[in-house]
Amino acid sequence: MARSLLRGGGLAAAALTTLALTTTAPAASGSTPERAAPPASAPASLAASAVAAGTDPIRATARPVTAADVRYTWRSGCPVGPSRLRVVEMNFRGYDGVVRRGMLIVRWDKVGQTAAIFRAAYLAGFKIRRMDNPNKWYGSDTEMMKADNTSAFNCRRVTGNSSRMSPHSYGTAIDVNTMHNPYKAANGVWYPPNGTRWINRNLRDPGMIWGSSTITKQVVSRGGVWGGYWSYKDYQHFELG
């Protein structure tokens, strides 16, 4: 069931939404290390993104994840359990200008800022190819990058460096328009193979991300980072603050 963050009275509705999400979250399972349930002060992150009822341009909603939502992206031993993840659904503008519905799975305390970041990018005219559940690619990051998918949570090793867990395993990182914003792995390989044209950042194609982009400024202003500033460029990658 989708629960609107935004309808029915602003902050009070957001607070109720968080309370409901918290109290209905399943218990931590197995050996997965879990912190305590989100504290009662949690509504602050949602309240920050709340706007007047009926005016949210991306109609952002959040709900707990189901087992099916993370079928190929979570397994026992992953650092963040499903009870601490949320599905954020929102509208985005496609490369063809058509507005579509997409979804991102993020850690519970990143819901508000995720909606705020993508709302600002939407209002700035930013275009996104697709925003589908990584299950569609069985959680394969390399396949998902080829498909130009925008996604967040995925409990996996770093692509091109299998000794490290990816920050996507924590639900606090988001990859955006992966083909137009390629990634240079620690082994020197650029991913995805169909994105090498966009290693050239002098191009000006829709969906490309620069330091001057609204989405980058939104992330950085909240204490997050953009991989485009790293020496091994990861133009698609944001880590939320």
Ligand SMILES: [Zn+2]
């Ligand atoms: Zn990434």
